[in-house]
Amino acid sequence: MKEIIKQIRSKETKVNVSIVMNTHRTKPDNQQDRILLKNLVKQAEERMLAVHDKHLVQNIMDQINQCVESIDHNYNQEGLILFANENYHEYHRVPVQVKDRVTVGPTFSTRDLIRAQQMDTEYYILTISRPMARLFQAHTDQILKEFHGEFPMKSDVYTTDVVELTSPKSTDHLVEEFFNQVDKQLMKILNGTNAQVVIMGDSRNYDHYIKIADQKSRFAGNVHGNFDHESNHHIVTAAWSLMNQKRQEALTQRIDLLRNATDQGKSISDPSEIWTALQEGKGQTLFVEEHYYLPAMVSGQEVKLTLNAQDTDSNRIDDIIDEMIEKCIEFGGDVVFVKGDGLKDYQRLALATRF
Numbered sequence: 001m002k003e004i005i006k007q008i009r010s011k012e013t014k015v016n017v018s019i020v021m022n023t024h025r026t027k028p029d030n031q032q033d034r035i036l037l038k039n040l041v042k043q044a045e046e047r048m049l050a051v052h053d054k055h056l057v058q059n060i061m062d063q064i065n066q067c068v069e070s071i072d073h074n075y076n077q078e079g080l081i082l083f084a085n086e087n088y089h090e091y092h093r094v095p096v097q098v099k100d101r102v103t104v105g106p107t108f109s110t111r112d113l114i115r116a117q118q119m120d121t122e123y124y125i126l127t128i129s130r131p132m133a134r135l136f137q138a139h140t141d142q143i144l145k146e147f148h149g150e151f152p153m154k155s156d157v158y159t160t161d162v163v164e165l166t167s168p169k170s171t172d173h174l175v176e177e178f179f180n181q182v183d184k185q186l187m188k189i190l191n192g193t194n195a196q197v198v199i200m201g202d203s204r205n206y207d208h209y210i211k212i213a214d215q216k217s218r219f220a221g222n223v224h225g226n227f228d229h230e231s232n233h234h235i236v237t238a239a240w241s242l243m244n245q246k247r248q249e250a251l252t253q254r255i256d257l258l259r260n261a262t263d264q265g266k267s268i269s270d271p272s273e274i275w276t277a278l279q280e281g282k283g284q285t286l287f288v289e290e291h292y293y294l295p296a297m298v299s300g301q302e303v304k305l306t307l308n309a310q311d312t313d314s315n316r317i318d319d320i321i322d323e324m325i326e327k328c329i330e331f332g333g334d335v336v337f338v339k340g341d342g343l344k345d346y347q348r349l350a351l352a353t354r355f
Helices: 002-010 031-049 054-069 111-119 168-190 203-212 232-263 271-279 320-330
Strands: 016-022 079-085 088-094 101-105 122-128 132-139 142-146 197-200 219-223 283-289 296-299 302-305 334-338 349-353
Touching: 002 111, 002 320, 016 031, 016 054, 031 054, 031 079, 031 101, 054 079, 054 088, 079 111, 088 111, 111 320, 111 334, 122 168, 122 203, 122 232, 132 168, 132 232, 142 232, 168 203, 197 203, 197 232, 203 219, 219 232, 232 283, 232 334, 232 349, 271 283, 271 320, 271 349, 283 320, 320 334
Parallel strands: 122 197, 197 219, 283 334
Antiparallel strands: 016 079, 016 101, 079 088, 122 132, 132 142, 283 349, 296 302
16 A cells, blocks of 8 residues: 555646545445536536636546546445546545545545555455355445355365264364365465454354464454354344454554553644654654544645635645655554544544654
């Protein structure tokens, strides 16, 4: 993702347009997406015409319209981000919800690409039992697909031999042999991704599976039960409950780190001080409320944080937080996006510093 952001930023000119919008994966809801995109494109044109000459605006609109025409809404995810200026256009689908908006200014708005990478909630669900394994790809509480072909896998090593079935060691060996086959096929499918997997099956089978698994860190945990014949809805609801719990626990741990930094005098919450610290490479972790945006004015290399920057100001940056995020990452820091009021004690924005 860092390389993608770098490539996008390298295309920036004097006037850059970012269109960010929520979309839908399925019909008929995704038919609304065309209408919303059309309205946001119109909004972008009106904002540019209020500040810039018509020739420049037309060149940018030509790029935007080319980009719009290339989008097939049948493949939409949760969000769509379009970047364009007079020389360039491209778009990215993202599997996270965003805030519908248009930005026009000296930089592109890339924060949602970064957030999508960090908060991507696509994962896999593996249901296991002694005779059978099923595999699903999921996003939050929705099944994206059930794999067919190698899956569902049925055990060809399971036995009905009475002697072997009465021997716990023999039975365990057969179960683990089957799960080893399942795991090897699963790893082929996961190759090239960093996706997590929820295992759904009774705790004894889970223990056997983890024992033979090649990449144990891939597995988020176990949902106990037998899911061989459960509905997709029941399966994904139970799996997402576990995944969401894991995400919340991880976020709580990060917030605790911020509080510890505050206790040690190593945190900043004033936007101007945060900007200065980031410019000096002092930022370790930037914490930002998910949908908090802060306008600013830019003059040459100088950036002035101001809450009263108007849309018609040519030097306006719609969201200086977007710049903060990129600057923090540029110097080797990281970013944590926080939902709700988790940063209420820090006025929605905070920086844990290196020293």
